[in-house]
Amino acid sequence: MTAAQPTAGVSPLDLLGVDHLLGEDERDIQDTVRRFVDDRVRPHLADWYESGLDGGAARELAREAGALGLMGMHLDGYGCAGTNAVSYGLACMELEAGDSGVRSLVSVQGSLAMYAIRTFGSEEQKQRWLPGMAEGSLIGCFGLTEPDFGSNPAGMRTRARRDGDDWVLDGTKMWITNGSIADVAVVWARIEDPADGDGQGAVRGFLVPAGTPGFTAGEVTRKLSLRASVTSELVLDGVRLPADAVLPEVASLRGPLSCLNEARFGITFGALGAARDCLHTAVDYARSREVFDRPLASFQLTQAKLADMTLELQKGFLLAMHLGRLKDAGDVEPRQVSLGKLNNVREALDIARECRTILGASGITLEYPALRHANNLESVLTYEGTSEVHQLVVGQALTGESAFT
Amino acid sequence: MKIVALVKHVPDATAERTFDDADHTTDRTGVDGLLSELDEYAIESALTVADGGDAEVVALTMGPSGAADAIKKALQMGADSGVHISDDALHGSDAPATARVLAAALRRIGDVDLVLTGMASTDGGMSVVPAMLAEHLDLAHVGFVGEFSVDDGTVRCRRDGDTASESVEAALPAIVSVTDQINEPRYPSFKGIMAAKKKPVETLSLADLDIDPSTVGLAAATSVVDEVTKRPERTQGEIVTDEGDGGTRLVEYLAAQKFV
Numbered sequence: 001m002t003a004a005q006p007t008a009g010v011s012p013l014d015l016l017g018v019d020h021l022l023g024e025d026e027r028d029i030q031d032t033v034r035r036f037v038d039d040r041v042r043p044h045l046a047d048w049y050e051s052g053l054d055g056g057a058a059r060e061l062a063r064e065a066g067a068l069g070l071m072g073m074h075l076d077g078y079g080c081a082g083t084n085a086v087s088y089g090l091a092c093m094e095l096e097a098g099d100s101g102v103r104s105l106v107s108v109q110g111s112l113a114m115y116a117i118r119t120f121g122s123e124e125q126k127q128r129w130l131p132g133m134a135e136g137s138l139i140g141c142f143g144l145t146e147p148d149f150g151s152n153p154a155g156m157r158t159r160a161r162r163d164g165d166d167w168v169l170d171g172t173k174m175w176i177t178n179g180s181i182a183d184v185a186v187v188w189a190r191i192e193d194p195a196d197g198d199g200q201g202a203v204r205g206f207l208v209p210a211g212t213p214g215f216t217a218g219e220v221t222r223k224l225s226l227r228a229s230v231t232s233e234l235v236l237d238g239v240r241l242p243a244d245a246v247l248p249e250v251a252s253l254r255g256p257l258s259c260l261n262e263a264r265f266g267i268t269f270g271a272l273g274a275a276r277d278c279l280h281t282a283v284d285y286a287r288s289r290e291v292f293d294r295p296l297a298s299f300q301l302t303q304a305k306l307a308d309m310t311l312e313l314q315k316g317f318l319l320a321m322h323l324g325r326l327k328d329a330g331d332v333e334p335r336q337v338s339l340g341k342l343n344n345v346r347e348a349l350d351i352a353r354e355c356r357t358i359l360g361a362s363g364i365t366l367e368y369p370a371l372r373h374a375n376n377l378e379s380v381l382t383y384e385g386t387s388e389v390h391q392l393v394v395g396q397a398l399t400g401e402s403a404f405t
Numbered sequence: 406m407k408i409v410a411l412v413k414h415v416p417d418a419t420a421e422r423t424f425d426d427a428d429h430t431t432d433r434t435g436v437d438g439l440l441s442e443l444d445e446y447a448i449e450s451a452l453t454v455a456d457g458g459d460a461e462v463v464a465l466t467m468g469p470s471g472a473a474d475a476i477k478k479a480l481q482m483g484a485d486s487g488v489h490i491s492d493d494a495l496h497g498s499d500a501p502a503t504a505r506v507l508a509a510a511l512r513r514i515g516d517v518d519l520v521l522t523g524m525a526s527t528d529g530g531m532s533v534v535p536a537m538l539a540e541h542l543d544l545a546h547v548g549f550v551g552e553f554s555v556d557d558g559t560v561r562c563r564r565d566g567d568t569a570s571e572s573v574e575a576a577l578p579a580i581v582s583v584t585d586q587i588n589e590p591r592y593p594s595f596k597g598i599m600a601a602k603k604k605p606v607e608t609l610s611l612a613d614l615d616i617d618p619s620t621v622g623l624a625a626a627t628s629v630v631d632e633v634t635k636r637p638e639r640t641q642g643e644i645v646t647d648e649g650d651g652g653t654r655l656v657e658y659l660a661a662q663k664f665v
Binding site: 024035067073 | 481593594595596598599
């Protein structure tokens with residue numbers, strides 16, 4: 001038997017012609033980010049992953065991303081590009097086709113820190129921080145998660161109390177992307193004394209500039225995932241802030257949770273970028289790698305893997321696009337975004353692992369992206385709401401029963 | 406001041422490029438077109454001048470309808486307006502005809518202080534159009550420019566040759582062709598991408614430029630492509646097995662190929 005003459009391979013997403021779902025601006029923005037990632041990100045990824053992304057490189061990358069318009073791109077005004085949500089999703093996909101850590105830098109800046117200031121900040125706060133953050137010269141981080149409170153942010157121990165006109169913050173925030181390179185941290189804290197306003201138990205957001213006495217950020221090292229991203233612990237030890245440091249427009253967990261919903265939306269697209277990169281690599285590798293004197297791609301088991309992965313990638317993209325169009329129409333619900341994040345990250349992780357098997361031993365090196373992406377996606381699976389939490393969100397929507405506690 | 410950047414829409418150099426079977430012109434179907442990469446340096450140069458002062462940047466192209474993409478890319482990068490010369494009669498035009506048409510368009514645009522071009526197109530690669538343009542318009546042309554500045558009606562250039570760099574000055578208006586070493590072209594920003602659609606693009610026909618269609622196009626070309634032969638497939642390299650004389654044999658090979 002002779003293997004059929006190989007024809008030119010079709011790119012996994014081209015197979016379905018999903019480009020037809022995109023408008024001209026959306027395609028041009030996607031192409032621009034893809035080129036940016038190929039030129040400015042991809043050549044450095046192995047080094048960043050091997051040695052960790054240092055602060056200088058992260059700042060340079062942030063400035064370049066800012067010049068493009070990536071920072072807070074779907075927000076309006078204050079120097080932000082003001083694109084639609086689908087364009088933001090596509091940009092996340094291209095960034096994460098490079099590396100989830102690079103996408104995280106942009107997600108946290110735009111969807112968490114900038115979105116919080118844009119949505120809940122005062123005019124003065126927006127003027128002070130957003131233009132610099134949009135151009136990437138200022139970096140923001142977002143402190144909600146604590147060492148003992150991840151899926152249960154309501155249990156947070158970080159406290160804010162009033163002292164005269166000032167606020168004083170005490171507590172610890174953990175797993176904070178961009179933390180130790182940030183110029184400003186959006187920190188969420190609980191109000192303890194009802195006399196401090198908003199009632200006991202209210203959760204308020206505070207803008208904490210880097211260098212504020214009592215505020216320190218230590219980098220988390222020895223990571224096996226998201227190595228091309230800065231992860232930190234924030235310590236707030238009697239941090240004294242002026243009265244105007246509080247975000248005035250929200251006084252409950254609705255604030256940080258709505259920010260997370262923005263970031264999750266981007267991840268729904270982003271994770272597919274990592275999967276697509278793995279799949280491209282696996283297809284190319286299978287076509288050129290010979291085993292038993294035949295291309296690996298000519299084996300039925302390999303083709304079955306590739307076909308199934310392509311199917312999941314395309315289903316995930318259609319899901320993401322649907323959510324994007326809903327979001328642009330202004331009526332996407334958080335539980336719908338949960339569906340997207342749950343499915344697409346889970347499938348992306350499966351695809352990355354499966355691609356690794358096609359690459360064999362080569363797949364464990366930094367010469368190929370599969371295991372780097374798979375390791376990154378392990379973090380993406382649990383951050384911004386774990387898969388389990390998103391299952392419970394969907395379960396509650398279906399049954400009316402809350403099973404969180 | 407008014408700066409015109411000449412841009413060309415070319416077949417993607419990373420794809421397989423072919424000639425049309427019938428008339429041996431570049432086959433533009435079945436291959437993605439894009440803005441010639443070397444022209445991005447000209448646009449970046451124009452935008453850099455504009456960033457530093459009060460200047461208007463116009464992107465000018467000649468080509469079929471798809472060439473509007475080259476204008477769009479220039480507008481996305483930051484050019485203010487575009488002019489697209491599109492006419493079926495232009496199909497197959499050679500460099501002299503192209504230069505004549507572009508010269509007419511530049512006269513029509515009017516009050517042009519500086520024309521910037523790349524060092525060559527990435528398809529034809531002849532590098533002669535800017536010099537021909539200069540003759541038509543009676544302007545100075547400085548080629549292979551690796552650095553320039555505009556000041557007080559003068560453009561001061563560093564022209565990079567193989568063995569020496571020369572400092573050349575020309576009075577404006579002038580035509581300057583820049584190399585791919587002059588700058589790092591910017592990416593279109595998202596704001597630029599969204600704003601580009603609202604920028605004016607004028608489409609001109611040969612009639613608009615008062616050019617007789619019989620003087621351009623394939624039939625009027627001063628040179629004719631008789632036949633086209635595909636470059637032979639790359640042959641497998643020669644493998645030298647080291648039997649103690651590997652180094653010597655490598656040097657012999659390099660010497661035979663006149664590399665050393």
